[in-house]
Amino acid sequence: MDAARAFLNRFRAADAEGAPLAAFADDPDGLAAVLADDPDALGAALAGAVDARHGGPVAINRDCFASAAIDGEGRVVVADARFAAWFDDSDPFDTAVRGIAGGAPRVTLFADDRSGRPVALAAGGLAVARAWPLDEGVVAALTSRRARFAVVAFRAGSAAGVQAVETFRLTQAEASLVAALARHGDLQLAADARGIAYETARKFVAAAMRKTGTRRQTDLIRRTLAAAAGELPGVEAxxxxxxxxxxxxxxxxxxxxxxxxxxxxxxxxxxxxxxxxxxxxxxxxxxxxxxxxxxxxxxxxxxxxxxxxxxxxACDVSITARGGSREPLRLVARRWAGGVIAVADHGPADGAPVVVLHSNVSGRHHSASFIAGLQAAGYRPIAVERGGYGLTDPAPGDPVVAAANDLDDVLDALRLRQVAAVARCTTASFVACASAARGRITGGVLVWPDGPAHGAGARMTDRVRSIFTAHPALAEGFARLVARRSGGAVIAKLWRVSAAGVPSDLAVLDDPREVADIVRGTLQACAGMTGFLGEALALAARPLPVRVPASRRWTLLFGTGYERHDVADAVAFWSAALPQATVRIVDDGVHFLHVTHGAEVVAALGRAALPPSLTHAQPSAMRPAHDLSPAFARGGQG
Missing domain, CATH: 1.10.10.10 (Winged helix-like DNA-binding domain superfamily/Winged helix DNA-binding domain)
Structure with missing residues (x-):
């Protein structure tokens, strides 16, 4: 009981310092003790650590935000060009900072841009606004104390059109019309502004709604503006x-x-x-x-x-700088249910397509060196994000069935009939088998998948999943904590604790570029945590994967990084699902086998991939849009 009490005290102290998850990294033995001795007390502590002040991690597009520095009376001291062009600085912004205490951030409404339309603003002192997308002059004014508060406005402008073209594959005409609709709030006014007929505007909007998976202009505007802003969680309250x-x-x-x-x-x-x-x-x-x-x-x-x-x-803010490298992001409309599916198609277009299915504690972002290695070997890596992770909307029903349905929609959108796969960890491997049974995946490599009954290991997925499995009453509270209080520094620390004793994993974590990629992917998993929560609870029921008898094109890749972790059970479990698969057990390596043993992954894909000429589907070969039957009914158990 002393260890449990000490952990709870450590947790509360870490919460007061703004990083409650640090207690999980600093005292894993204490966590085990409180789970065993007083899980109710832990549940109460988790609930108390999250409230409306706490938001999830965000990754934003700098070009969609305008900033200014103002004094205590609301007068503009300095503003960036976008802010100055948007607002009349002769009208003080006192309402934006009224009621701010101690520099705490506040969202308010300033009801007069130059066109007279109401505009939302965020305001706060330098301590909290330092991570915001502020102009250098704004930061200088705050640092020198010539100004007291930073004010930020969200104005997508032309960036919304650019993002819509890249993300939803809208034509330039469609994207320009959508941007005008957001700006004017009325389709006739938007058509007039673009110099096109109203009926033409209606056709453009209809095409845009089809590509974005929306059915009304309101949802179209909200979705395209959200995509332009970046990667932000929904407002919980x-x-x-x-x-x-x-x-x-x-x-x-x-x-x-x-x-x-x-x-x-x-x-x-x-x-x-x-x-x-x-x-x-x-x-x-x-x-x-x-x-x-x-x-x-x-x-x-x-x-x-x-x-x-x-x-x-936000508990963590990352900003896409002007001219910086951009993710090859595409949001694919989900045809079998509502919402969108996030995909990063890294290319090249003439490479052999390989879907990369992320682990339970990451999203669509993978190691840049891993992606480059696949490309150098002649492959086209396509990272597909599952429902409830990152930018992919939650999907109804069983998470494995839903993910296989999503993969069908993605491959159809990319006009690909069959692909190979790299599946990282357990749920991804279930999805790979389900899609293989449907004939969409030809083979590939499962990278360190566990059987769903396994939960006592030392991997990050094992540690977190055991909480959900053994203590389902704590699942929601833990998920909310991770979703709302996860910062990059704490995540990096948690990964290093989890990798203790595994030299190859620690070597990966010694590379700042790899750490940045790992943290970014983990933050995508933390966005809402609905994906991880649903998958963990589904795996707690100990399901069996779809069996794929003709499995010669598959490889099971395991590492012996943990001395106390016997891979024999996992090998037996997955060999039953893929009876003809090649089994490879390499020395060292656990969490990052796809990075540390990339040559093994490439060799496995050599047995699985089809040439591009056999993977691209003609329209008649793709699944009809009305085929919304359940996953296992389509593929069968085999």
């Missing part, structure tokens, strides 16, 4: 935030969220169990309170609020 900003009732704020998210007024009324007439009156009140005239403008305003609230409350 959006309804109370809107009530605070606009003086709405709870029902009016909920109505606004539904409408901005793509619901019709009648659909929103049904969801809230109110009459259509009541919804009409409430929506009119919302428009007046927000100073807007359309549902599209409401979607734009709420997208700004979400982006700035995510920035203001």
């Amino acid at each position: 959006l309804t109370p935030l809107l009530r605070e900003l606009f003086g709405l009732t709870r029902r009016q704020a909920e109505l606004a969220v539904h409408v901005a998210g793509g619901a019709t007024r009648d659909e929103a009324a049904a969801r809230l169990n109110i009459s259509i007439h009541r919804a009409k009156a409430d929506l009119k009140t919302v428009f007046v309170a927000c100073g807007i005239a359309s549902a599209v403008d409401l979607a734009r305003l709420i997208a700004e609020v979400e982006a700035l609230h995510g920035l203001a409350t």
Whole structure:
């Protein structure tokens, strides 16, 4: 009990210093003790460590934000070019900083840009705003104390169109029309601004909605603006935030969220169990309170609020610099269910396609050296993010079935009939087998997959999953803590603790470039934690993977990095699913086998990959859009 009490004290002290997860890295034995002796006390501590002040990690696009430094009276001291062009600096910003205590960040509303439209702002002192996308002049004014607060506005501008072309594969005409629609809030005004006929504008919007997986202009605007902002978690308490900003009732704020998210007024009324007439009156009140005239403008305003609230409350902020390397991101519309699927197609287009399926504690971002190694060997790495991780929307139903369905949609969107796969860890290996049974994956390599019953190991996935498996009541609290309080420094520390005793893993963690990639991928897993939570609970039921009898093109790759970890059980488990697979057990290596033993991965792919001429599908060969049958029904158990 003393060890458990000591851990709880350590956890509370770490929470007070802003890094509660550090206690998990510093005292793993104490964590085991409190789980055994007093899990209820740990549950209470987890719940107390997360509230509305805490947001998840964000990765933002600098080009979509404008900044200024203001004094205590709200007067602009210095502003960047975008901010100066957007606002009339003769009008003080006192409302933006009113009520800020101790420099704490605050999202507010400043109801007058140069066009008279309401615009959301985030404001805070230098201590909290230092990580924001601030202009150098703004930072200098704050550092010299010529200014007291930083003010940031989200303005996607032309960047929204560029991002829409890259991310959703919109045409330039479609993207320009969507950007004009966000700017003007009305399709006729947007068409006039672009100099095109209204019917042409309607066709462009319809095409954009199809490519973005949206069904109304409101959802289209909210989704494209969110993509332009970067990678931000949804606002957990959006309804109370809107009530605070606009003086709405709870029902009016909920109505606004539904409408901005793509619901019709009648659909929103049904969801809230109110009459259509009541919804009409409430929506009119919302428009007046927000100073807007359309549902599209409401979607734009709420997208700004979400982006700035995510920035203001973020536990970790990374910024894409101007001219910096950009991820080859694409958001694919999910056809079998709603939402989008995040994909990083690294190319080259003429390489043999290989899907890379991430581990349970990472997202679509992988080691740059690993991706480059695959490309050098003639492959086209395509990283696909599962539901509830990073930018991929959560998906309904069994997570393995859902991920296999998503992979079908991704391959169809990329016009690929069959691919090879690199599956990292357990859930990814379940997905690979399910897709192989459908005929979409020809073979590949499973990199250190466990059997779902395994939970006593020392790997990062083992440690975290054991909490979910043995203590399901703690699952949600732990997931919220990780989603809202994970910083890059603590994640790097947790990985180093988990890699203790494994020389090759520690060598990877000695490389700052590898650490940056590992942290970025882990932060994507931390975004919401719904993906990891759903997968961990599914694996706790100890399912069996789909069996793939014709499995000569598969390799099972394991490492002997942990002396106390016997790989025999995992080898037996996966050999039953892939009875003809080659088994490779290498010395050393656990978490990062795909990096430390990249040559083994490439050799395994040599037995699995098909030439590009056999992988690209013609339209008639791809799955029909209406085929939404369950995964195992399509592929069978084999």
